[in-house]
Amino acid sequence: MKIAVCVKHVPxxxxxxxxxxxxxxxxxxxxLNHFDANAVEEALRLKGDSxxxxxxxxxxxxxxxxxxxxxxxMGADRAVLVSDxxxxxxxxxxxxxxxxxxLEKEExxxxxxxQQASDADGAVLWAAVAERLGRPVVSQAMELTVxxxxxxxxxxxxxxYDTIEAPLPAVVAVSDAINEPRYPSLKGIMGAKKKQQDVFxxxxxxxxxxxxxEAGSRTTVLALGTPPARGDAKKIEDDGNAAQAIVDFxxxxxLI
Amino acid sequence: xxxxxFLEHHGSELQKGSLGVLAKAASLGDVDAVIVGDAAKSLAAxxxxxxxxxxxxxxxxxxxxxxxxxxxxxxxxxxxxxxYDTVLFANSVLAADVAAGLAARLDAGLxxxxxxxxxxxxxxxxxxxxxxxxxxxxxxxxxxxxxALFRAGSFDATETGGGEPEVVDVSPxxxxxxxxxxxxxxxxxxxxxxxxxxxxxxxxxxxxxxxPENFTLAEELAQALGGAVGAxxxxxxxxxxxxxxxxxxxxxxxxxxxxVALGISGAIQHKVGxxxxxxxxxxxxxxxxxxxxxxxxxxxxxxxxxxxxxxELIRARKS
Numbered sequence: 001m002k003i004a005v006c007v008k009h010v011p012x013x014x015x016x017x018x019x020x021x022x023x024x025x026x027x028x029x030x031x032l033n034h035f036d037a038n039a040v041e042e043a044l045r046l047k048g049d050s051x052x053x054x055x056x057x058x059x060x061x062x063x064x065x066x067x068x069x070x071x072x073x074m075g076a077d078r079a080v081l082v083s084d085x086x087x088x089x090x091x092x093x094x095x096x097x098x099x100x101x102x103l104e105k106e107e108x109x110x111x112x113x114x115q116q117a118s119d120a121d122g123a124v125l126w127a128a129v130a131e132r133l134g135r136p137v138v139s140q141a142m143e144l145t146v147x148x149x150x151x152x153x154x155x156x157x158x159x160x161y162d163t164i165e166a167p168l169p170a171v172v173a174v175s176d177a178i179n180e181p182r183y184p185s186l187k188g189i190m191g192a193k194k195k196q197q198d199v200f201x202x203x204x205x206x207x208x209x210x211x212x213x214e215a216g217s218r219t220t221v222l223a224l225g226t227p228p229a230r231g232d233a234k235k236i237e238d239d240g241n242a243a244q245a246i247v248d249f250x251x252x253x254x255l256i
Numbered sequence: 257x258x259x260x261x262f263l264e265h266h267g268s269e270l271q272k273g274s275l276g277v278l279a280k281a282a283s284l285g286d287v288d289a290v291i292v293g294d295a296a297k298s299l300a301a302x303x304x305x306x307x308x309x310x311x312x313x314x315x316x317x318x319x320x321x322x323x324x325x326x327x328x329x330x331x332x333x334x335x336x337x338x339x340y341d342t343v344l345f346a347n348s349v350l351a352a353d354v355a356a357g358l359a360a361r362l363d364a365g366l367x368x369x370x371x372x373x374x375x376x377x378x379x380x381x382x383x384x385x386x387x388x389x390x391x392x393x394x395x396x397x398x399x400x401x402x403x404a405l406f407r408a409g410s411f412d413a414t415e416t417g418g419g420e421p422e423v424v425d426v427s428p429x430x431x432x433x434x435x436x437x438x439x440x441x442x443x444x445x446x447x448x449x450x451x452x453x454x455x456x457x458x459x460x461x462x463x464x465x466x467x468p469e470n471f472t473l474a475e476e477l478a479q480a481l482g483g484a485v486g487a488x489x490x491x492x493x494x495x496x497x498x499x500x501x502x503x504x505x506x507x508x509x510x511x512x513x514x515x516v517a518l519g520i521s522g523a524i525q526h527k528v529g530x531x532x533x534x535x536x537x538x539x540x541x542x543x544x545x546x547x548x549x550x551x552x553x554x555x556x557x558x559x560x561x562x563x564x565x566x567x568e569l570i571r572a573r574k575s
Contacts, residue, residue, distance in 0.1 A: 015387050022393070092359050092366050120386075121369055121524060124405075127324060127356035128366075136436040137325065139353055140506055152440075156489075156506040157322075157349045159266055160444025160499065164323075166437045175506070176525075177493050218365025223394040227385055235548055238557025243565035246537060247573065249553045253535055255457075255514045256481065256570060 001052040001146070003043045004108035006099060006129075007036040007071055009064035010119040022221040023089060024119055026060075032067035035114030037074070037181035042174050043112050044075045044182070046146055053077050055106055059087065059098055065197060072192035073184030079197040080106070086202055086209040091217035096128035098212055101205040103133060110151065113173040115140065123173075130171040138164050139173040257380065259287045260312075260340040262331060263303055264351055266322075268295050273346035273509065275306045276411035281344055282307025282418065284375055290334050290426070292319045292327050297423055304421035306413065311421045312338070318430050324353035325434035332361050333428035341400035342380065344373075347407055347528075349506060355405050365397040368405040388549050389531075408509035409532030444499075452501060457483025457514045460503055460530070461491060464519020464540055464559060468496035473563045474518055480570040486510065488526050504529035518559045522547025539563070 012031045017024055032040075043054045056071035057080045058064045068079035082102050090098065103111055111133075116123040123139075130137035143154035151170055155162050156177070184192070202212055210216060236245055250256045261278045264271045270291075281287040289308035291299050296313035303311050312334045318326045331354065335343060343358065345351040352368070359366040371392075372383040382395040382404055452458055459478040461471055471485070478485045487497040489504055503510055505525040515533035520526060522538070522545055530536070531550060538551040539559050548554035555562065 017387065017391055017393070092356065093363055096356075096360050116524070118524075124352055124356035124359075124366065124368055127353040128360035130433075131325075131328065131357040131360035134431070134433045136433050137353065137357075138437065139324075140349055155349075156499075158506060158508065159322075160442060162322075162439055163441035164437055165440050170436075177489065218359075218363065218397060218399050219367050220365075220396045220398050221393055222381065222396045225392045225394060227389055227392045233552050233554070235551075235554035235556065237543075238555060238562060242539075242555045242557050242562045243569055246539075246553065246555065246562075246566055247569045249537070250514070250570075251573075255535060256573060 001050070001110070002055065002106065002108040003046060003052060003110045003112060004055045004057050004103055004106050005036070005039045005043045005071065005076065005112045006125070007040065007056055007058050007067055007114070008033040008117050009058060009060045009067040010117060015119060017224060019224060022224060030063055030066065032070045033114060033118050035116050035118060035176055037114070038176050038178055039112040039114045039174050040071045040074050040076060041179045041181040042144060045179060046144070055080060055108065057099070057102055057106070058082070059095060059102070062199070068197060069192045070184060072195045073188040074182055075188060078195060081197070081199045082202070082205065083199055084202045087212045089214040089217065090212050091219045092124055092128055093218045094212045094216035096125060096132055097216065098202065098205065098207065099125070100129050100132035101207055102200065103129065105205065109168045110146065111171040113171070115173055115175050126171050126173040133171065135169050135171050136166040137171040138166060141172050141174045142177045144172060144174065144178065257285050257342055258338070258340045259285065259342040259344065260334060260338065261287055261289045261308070262343065262345045262351060262354065263289045263291045263299070264346065264348055265291060265293065265295070265299055268298070270299055270302055271346065271348070272413045273348065273408055275413035277344050277346045277406050278303065278306045278308060279414050279416055280373065280411040282416045284373070288312065288338065290331055292330050293322065294320055300421055300423045304418050305415045307416040307418045308421045309418070310424060312424050312426045314426045316427050318435050321439040322350055323437050323439060324350055324357055325437065326430055327354045328357040328361055329428040329430050329434050330426060331358055334426055335362065335401055337426070342402045345403070345405045347405045352405060355403055359403050362401060364401045364403050365399060366403040366405065367395045367397070370395070370404050370406050371410050373404065388546065408528060409511045452484040452486050452503065452510055453508055455484035456512055457481045458486045458503070458510055458512045459483055459516045459518065460486035460488065460520060461497070461518045462488040462520030463490045464521070465491070466519070466560070470560070471497055473559065477516065477563055477567045480567045480574070481514070481516070483512070483514070488520055517547055517551070518563060520547055521545045522550065
């Protein structure tokens with residue numbers, strides 16, 4: 001079996017939006033989106049001791065190789081990065097097109113995603129990729145088993161718990177409740193460097209520059225503004241009188 | 257603008273969030289709705305009260321289960337048949353997957369996590385809070401149809417006084433991959449106490465309470481305030497409190513007048529379920545907890561010391 005895990009390299013620490021490009025500033029340090037670590041862990045758990053191949057796939061600048069190497073250090077077998085200047089600024093339509101093209105090249109039996117991106121709070125990519133690949137999709141999986149040619153997932157929604165079965169190949173987005181991602185061992189980190197890491201351009205995937213980046217996107221950022229103020233928010237340290245301070249606050253707001 | 261709103265229902269109830277989006281869309285112009293699944297037609301009249309002029313209804317066997325992909329087939333057909341240039345969704349686990357699938361199917365722009373939408377000189381502008389809500393980004397679309405997902409609690413579901421809508425049956429061709437999933441089991445825990453969705457006050461507990469038995473702190477404070485008890489996913493997963501009290505992305509979405517968060521760090525998955533609350537008070541011993549970024553009153557301190565005293569003071573005040 002082959003499992004592809006889609007991972008994102010996200011800015012670390014305090015993020016800012018560049019006022020010029022109106023995009024998230026990605027010039028600083030980055031790290032593996034922590035929700036994606038759950039997807040890597042789940043792929044490795046499904047692999048166990050079998051000969052299943054786990055391929056980590058990402059889209060982003062060259063620096064995204066750092067996050068792919070973390071996936072390799074955790075135990076993934078191989079990494080694929082799609083990196084191209086023309087792809088900068090891709091929205092959901094363009095990003096899903098690129099990622100689907102990279103995945104089509106791999107022909108995995110199972111594609112895993114984490115439950116959201118911590119930078120853009122996006123929780124939509126898997127369903128768009130699944131649609132482009134023409135595969136069934138399950139999101140919010142909190143338990144996952146694969147048996148022969150099908151999978152079974154338990155998920156949590158707003159209304160309770162669902163158990164879903166799907167034939168492979170399929171796309172699954174896992175919830176962060178599914179597992180505790182392992183920390184890479186020193187041996188894993190050393191070994192990661194030697195594992196195969198391919199970097200593809202959009203031309204390698206047979207995609208035109210006009211179909212990705214801003215040209216291939218269907219949404220746009222028009223302006224940056226300040227949010228409506230939350231009133232006079234305040235923060236206090238408990239000096240022994242916090243309970244009284246809360247009561248005074250609630251009374252002032254006429255909530256008690 | 258020709259606008260379509262996806263109305264999600266559970267059992268025989270249209271979801272408040274999607275009715276809010278419908279009412280908002282009706283305030284901007286004519287709007288139609290699409291309801292997909294069992295009982296779709298019987299819910300059309302209710303949609304009319306929130307402003308839908310026409311309701312597309314699909315009750316095919318393929319959409320009996322609450323799964324996203326066959327809904328993409330239905331809505332893609334409605335968009336084509338009805339000539340819609342704008343399709344709006346209230347965020348949910350189901351709606352997000354439907355909207356994203358539709359975006360790929362139609363190569364249509366999807367803006368998500370919007371808190372508001374407005375028309376500026378005939379152009380549709382989405383308002384999107386970003387970076388822990390420190391920035392509001394104005395977003396637009398460069399082609400039609402325009403797709404938008406609104407964050408929970410963005411709009412009040414207010415009846416618009418609309419009349420009986422026209423009801424149109426719709427039945428698309430289903431793609432092979434759209435009908436490949438099978439829902440083989442469903443189980444939900446019914447809540448025992450008062451419903452948290454309608455409670456004016458919610459006292460919610462997280463891992464910072466330290467142990468399951470400490471939920472009595474939340475229960476006693478909730479009782480003193482005349483409210484209900486909520487919980488984070490972490491404590492529900494740990495078995496400390498029932499799922500029916502879970503607030504967040506895969507739990508309930510609430511917007512009480514007062515939300516008191518006890519030992520809750522404020523992870524994004526929790527935040528999306530309660531951020532539209534009127535006043536938020538948080539007590540957490542970690543001064544760097546993200547919950548303080550969206551609290552009206554943040555208290556850095558120990559819940560075990562503060563809460564019993566707080567409950568006592570509120571009881572004394574009320575008696």
